[in-house]
Amino acid sequence: MDISKILDLIYQIPEQSKLTIQNNVNEIAFPKGHILLKANKIESNIYFIKKGLVRAFIERDNEVTFWFGKEGETVISMKSYVEDQPGYENIELLEDCELYELKTENLRKLFSEDVHIANWGRKFAEKELIKTEERLISKQFKNASERYLELMKDHPELIKRVQLGHIASYLGITQVSLSRIRAELK
């Protein structure tokens, strides 16, 4: 998915403002397994996924995946982006990826100069917020089995592209539990 389409999907703004963002974007590529973003480090870029699949995970005793990003989605350490603080997430590429890279510093400058870009940034945060809120509510209302069915419904391709251990930890359960749930669904 090309950068113009990605920016539009977040929020449509005048062509001129969009070009201004695009002029600050570099294309890069990394292989499967690459760690794009490291925890406990202030991250100075955000990335848009042109092609591929990534996961965000947090390391404690175990490794917990809490987000997947695919074509068209934005890879970002919210803590770095919003608060200039080290984030807690690592981002690992689950497939070979092509990415668009944008310096947070440059984006901040654009926010202060162009009202359309500021509103684009607002919409970006608002949409991410809605998604995060929906996941929180899903966790509060649904048991593991219902959450798995919901994921299959909303993102069927993920089940195919991602190994089950990651899916399980995204759902907040162990892989063994997920296997059990899958067995019961048959």
Next chain:
Amino acid sequence: MDISKILDLIYQIPEQSKLTIQNNVNEIAFPKGHILLKANKIESNIYFIKKGLVRAFIERDNEVTFWFGKEGETVISMKSYVEDQPGYENIELLEDCELYELKTENLRKLFSEDVHIANWGRKFAEKELIKTEERLISKQFKNASERYLELMKDHPELIKRVQLGHIASYLGITQVSLSRIRAELK
């Protein structure tokens, strides 16, 4: 907490822009028990809490509290605000409240006209996003007992101001479980 302080806490912008927002704000008050915001309805206002305490809850078989708001916080149906869609939350006043009311429609107009206000709106969404993300991660990493301790640490006053049934459902457990957890901590 007065409106000027509340707006500043979200993000500091030039006095003139802040006054523009303030000019669109009305003060209102409601008694404890009032339902400020109803589910399945497009909400046309947002509110800032000058004084008091509220909760957001969702009704299914049971009633699940998923947010508390106190002085300085913003009452908002994200679905209405962001997507112009009916939201899923009811907002109930847990104490007599004094509120500042702001029409979403007016705010949207300000976003499009004033880059400072657009960036204020961006910061608002970003900060809410960080908070929601932290709660999601807390739910993914911590068991009920740890989440209760975390809540006591971060918001000790809530435990005093809110009845335990609401706290339990906020933590994603039953009231009976919360009682058990509290008994074990003694």
Next chain:
DNA sequence: TTCATTTTTTATCATTTGTTAAATTTTTTC
């Protein structure tokens, strides 16, 4: 293909949380 490695499933038992009901404590109302 074949062997080694990784992923997924199955089985068993332990722990956590849920459900229901009753007892106790606290708050509200008259």
Next chain:
DNA sequence: GAAAAAATTTAACAAATGATAAAAAATGAA
């Protein structure tokens, strides 16, 4: 302050999920 109502705790048992280990299946490399 006493009675009624609401909130909280306790108890007993059920259901869901976790932990560990082993078996089976799938994947990858030589």
